[in-house]
Amino acid sequence: TPAGNAPPTAAPPPPAATVPPPAAPLSPALSGPFPGGRVVRLHPVVLASIVDSFERRNEGAARVIGTLLGTVDKHSVEVTNCFSVPHNESEDEVAVDMEFAKNMYELHKKVSPSEIILGWYATGHDITEHSVLIHEYYSREAHNPIHLTVDTSLQNSRMSIKAYVSAPMGVPGKTMGVMFTPLTVKYVYYDTERIGVDLIMKTCFSPNRVIGLSSDLQQVGSASARIQDTLTMVLQYAEDVLSGKVAADNTVGRFLMDLINQVPKISPEDFETMLNSNINDLLMVTYLANLTQSQIALNEKLLSL
Amino acid sequence: VVLKIIKHYQEEGQGNEVVQGVLLGLVVDDRLEITNCFPFPQHTEDDADFDEVQYQMEMMRSLRHVNIDHLHVGWYQSTYYGSFVTRALLDSQFSYQHAIEESVVLIYDPIKTAQGSLSLKAYRLTPKLMEVCKEKDFSPEALKKANIAYENMFEEVPIVIKNSYLINVMLWELEKKSAVADRHELLSLASSNHLGKSLQLLMDRVDEMSQDIVKYNTYLRNVSKQQQQKHQYQQRRQQENIQRQSRGEAPLPEEDINKLFKPPQPPPRMESLLIAGQINTYCQNIKEFNAQNLGKLFMAQALQDYNN
Numbered sequence: 001t002p003a004g005n006a007p008p009t010a011a012p013p014p015p016a017a018t019v020p021p022p023a024a025p026l027s028p029a030l031s032g033p034f035p036g037g038r039v040v041r042l043h044p045v046v047l048a049s050i051v052d053s054f055e056r057r058n059e060g061a062a063r064v065i066g067t068l069l070g071t072v073d074k075h076s077v078e079v080t081n082c083f084s085v086p087h088n089e090s091e092d093e094v095a096v097d098m099e100f101a102k103n104m105y106e107l108h109k110k111v112s113p114s115e116i117i118l119g120w121y122a123t124g125h126d127i128t129e130h131s132v133l134i135h136e137y138y139s140r141e142a143h144n145p146i147h148l149t150v151d152t153s154l155q156n157s158r159m160s161i162k163a164y165v166s167a168p169m170g171v172p173g174k175t176m177g178v179m180f181t182p183l184t185v186k187y188v189y190y191d192t193e194r195i196g197v198d199l200i201m202k203t204c205f206s207p208n209r210v211i212g213l214s215s216d217l218q219q220v221g222s223a224s225a226r227i228q229d230t231l232t233m234v235l236q237y238a239e240d241v242l243s244g245k246v247a248a249d250n251t252v253g254r255f256l257m258d259l260i261n262q263v264p265k266i267s268p269e270d271f272e273t274m275l276n277s278n279i280n281d282l283l284m285v286t287y288l289a290n291l292t293q294s295q296i297a298l299n300e301k302l303l304s305l
Numbered sequence: 306v307v308l309k310i311i312k313h314y315q316e317e318g319q320g321n322e323v324v325q326g327v328l329l330g331l332v333v334d335d336r337l338e339i340t341n342c343f344p345f346p347q348h349t350e351d352d353a354d355f356d357e358v359q360y361q362m363e364m365m366r367s368l369r370h371v372n373i374d375h376l377h378v379g380w381y382q383s384t385y386y387g388s389f390v391t392r393a394l395l396d397s398q399f400s401y402q403h404a405i406e407e408s409v410v411l412i413y414d415p416i417k418t419a420q421g422s423l424s425l426k427a428y429r430l431t432p433k434l435m436e437v438c439k440e441k442d443f444s445p446e447a448l449k450k451a452n453i454a455y456e457n458m459f460e461e462v463p464i465v466i467k468n469s470y471l472i473n474v475m476l477w478e479l480e481k482k483s484a485v486a487d488r489h490e491l492l493s494l495a496s497s498n499h500l501g502k503s504l505q506l507l508m509d510r511v512d513e514m515s516q517d518i519v520k521y522n523t524y525l526r527n528v529s530k531q532q533q534q535k536h537q538y539q540q541r542r543q544q545e546n547i548q549r550q551s552r553g554e555a556p557l558p559e560e561d562i563n564k565l566f567k568p569p570q571p572p573p574r575m576e577s578l579l580i581a582g583q584i585n586t587y588c589q590n591i592k593e594f595n596a597q598n599l600g601k602l603f604m605a606q607a608l609q610d611y612n613n
Contacts (some may be wrong), residue, residue: 044479045308051471052341056372064371080312084371097370104367107360110346112316152471159471159478187483190315192418196307199423201476203468219422220600223492268609275606278494279599285500286595289588292511296581299518300454303574 039076040146040163041188044197046082046121047150047161053084054123054152062089063124065134067101068148069108069115077146078188081108081115087134094130096137119146125155127164132178135166147180161185234259306342307425307466313344314383314415322347327361328379329368332407337462339411340374342381377401379427381411386503387590390459390583392575398430399438409462417590420499421492427462434458455581494605496598500591507587510580517577527569535566 046068057064066084070077083104087096105117120138122131131147138145144165151160164180189197234256240246266274310326318324326344330337343364345357369375380401382389389412401408409427417424430438433453468476546556 043312045312047475047479048308048472051469051475053371053373055469055471058372080316086370100367100370103363107364107367110360111313111344150475154474159474161478185482187479189483190311192311192315192415193308195418195421196311196423197476197479200307200466200468201480203466204473204476217596217600220492220597220604223421224604227492271609275602275609278496279602281500282496282595282599282602285504286592289507289591289595292507292584293588296455296514296584299514300581303521303577 038165039184039186040148041076041078041186042148042161042163043078043080043188043190044193046079049082049084050121050123050148050150051152054150058086063122063152065096065120065122067105067120067138068118068146069105069112070118071114071116072118077118079118079146079148081112082121083108085120089130094133096134098137117142117145119148121148121150123150123152125149125151125153127180132166135178139166146183148185306339307423309342309344310381310383310411310413310425311415311418314413317344317347318383318415323385324383326381327364327377328381328409328411329365329374329376330378331374331376332378337378337407337409339378341368343368377405377408379405379408379410381413383413383415386416386506387414387586388506388583390579390586392579395430395438395575395579398428399435402430402435403439416499425464427464428459429462431457431460453578455578455585458578458582492601494598494601496594499594503587503591503594507584507591510584510587514577514580514584517572517580520572521577524569524572531566531568538566 050064050066053064053066064084065087066082068079069081069083070079072078085097085101085104087094089095108115117138119142120134122134127147127149135145135147138147147164147166149160149162149164151158163183163185165183166178166180168176169179170176237246237252238256241248306328313326314324324344324347326342328339329341329343330339332338346360365375365377380397382394394410398408398410401410409429412426412428414424414426431453434457437453542557549556
């Protein structure tokens with residue numbers, strides 16, 4: 001099965017019925033088949049929701065599915081939200097609660113009116129025949145829907161996360177099938193999301209997977225420790241290049257130049273004055289804050305006399 | 306839950322507006338576990354027929370179908386520079402806590418988070434404050450009886466983040482694939498903007514507080530003036546009675562003093578309590594921020610000395 005320059009995809013055996021082409025698009029049009037290199041930008045909150053709904057699945061269900069919501073851009077698609085949809089799957093048939101999906105989408109639209117249905121997700125390792133049917137349904141909801149798989153069964157000791165788009169294939173007039181072409185998945189974060197994820201990631205290192213929120217100076221300390229680590233890595237690299245262990249790379253060299261030039265050149269006296277005036281400002285504000293607090297405490301005491 | 310709250314503010318709540326939503330979870334032993342949440346749409350004028358209760362009910366019903374805990378355990382709100390001690394918050398939290406005893410309100414501070422560290426705090430009303438709110442009596446005497454100061458209005462509940470193993474696996478995956486964070490806001494030395502805004506808010510509150518104090522003082526003065534007037538009236542009455550007796554007439558009937566001099570209404574103290582609480586929160590935040598910045602400045606100084 002031709003798949004451009006991408007690695008071989010999981011092409012399911014063609015189902016009995018032919019897959020009809022999508023009807024008139026209901027959402028802003030994505031131009032037909034994606035040109036190579038189309039990117040899916042994924043927010044971590046989507047992944048967290050998917051894993052959470054997998055953990056809450058019904059007894060006996062092997063996988064969960066749900067709808068992906070987000071926005072479309074000229075060159076990429078940004079998935080910002082999702083919700084799970086109850087479904088039943090057995091050997092021969094699959095039933096998805098579409099009423100539910102519609103309802104949930106309406107409710108979500110009330111909060112974020114700019115999100116549209118982009119496609120659907122499923123946990124599990126492979127794309128099965130049932131996936132094709134579900135995908136066909138979603139083609140009616142969104143133009144050229146995306147299918148996201150999250151491998152919660154941890155094949156190859158990795159949780160692989162892949163995205164696909166479907167394209168019809170086969171011999172026209174005879175048996176037609178559907179091919180799922182992979183897309184690149186990139187993770188994007190808002191700044192605050194990045195900070196949230198960094199914090200949550202710390203549970204990976206604690207024995208019972210819990211962390212508290214740290215106090216002010218501790219945070220400054222850990223941030224400086226991080227920078228220190230990265231600096232050590234850069235220094236190590238420079239040493240290796242100097243001693244000939246690693247071949248020198250010009251791009252890295254240019255970045256290093258930028259790094260060194262970023263330290264501003266200020267005369268020591270100017271720097272001292274700047275530092276001191278800043279410190280004085282902060283001390284004064286702290287003093288005022290303490291004063292205010294004692295003032296209101298006093299006020300409270302006087303009132304209750 | 307953390308990620309959803311962050312996303313909600315980021316997408317829907319720019320500027321001064323607060324974003325709100327509902328927390329879902331359950332109570333286990335002595336812990337309140339918050340396992341999911343969903344946002345509330347903003348209030349806009351052209352949604353007059355939007356039924357909040359119905360939205361909530363529908364959401365919770367749907368979530369139940371996918372095995373998500375559908376028990377209400379509280380609500381969350383974003384805050385602007387730490388100004389969340391308002392009457393509205395008090396009322397909402399009171400009605401929540403009245404209905405569901407264990408409920409908390411999660412305050413998410415997006416500006417502090419953008420500076421480098423997640424700022425999420427959980428608060429409840431103290432039992433004393435619950436009593437006072439139930440009575441709806443905010444006069445000075447009632448508050449004095451209940452012995453409430455602005456410090457014991459809210460109690461903070463410590464938050465701990467817990468992840469399952471599968472989520473940890475996902476986080477490892479994420480870490481491998483995503484680029485290193487290239488912005489270390491936490492170590493930035495620029496603080497004047499944030500400090501300026503916080504101080505501005507603090508000054509506004511202090512102004513309100515002083516106005517409130519002036520009102521209370523006028524009330525006290527009125528009360529004492531009235532006492533004096535009552536006293537004078539009684540004295541005059543007595544003198545007249547003595548005169549009348551000496552002339553042999555019947556003494557004037559005793560009139561009910563209190564009907565003549567109605568005592569002035571004591572001003573409700575709840576506002577001033579809230580303002581004091583808010584000022585306290587501002588001061589705490591400012592001090593924390595300053596401590597961090599002082600640390601950073603001293604580090605910069607040490608580095609400079611080292612270089613020299």
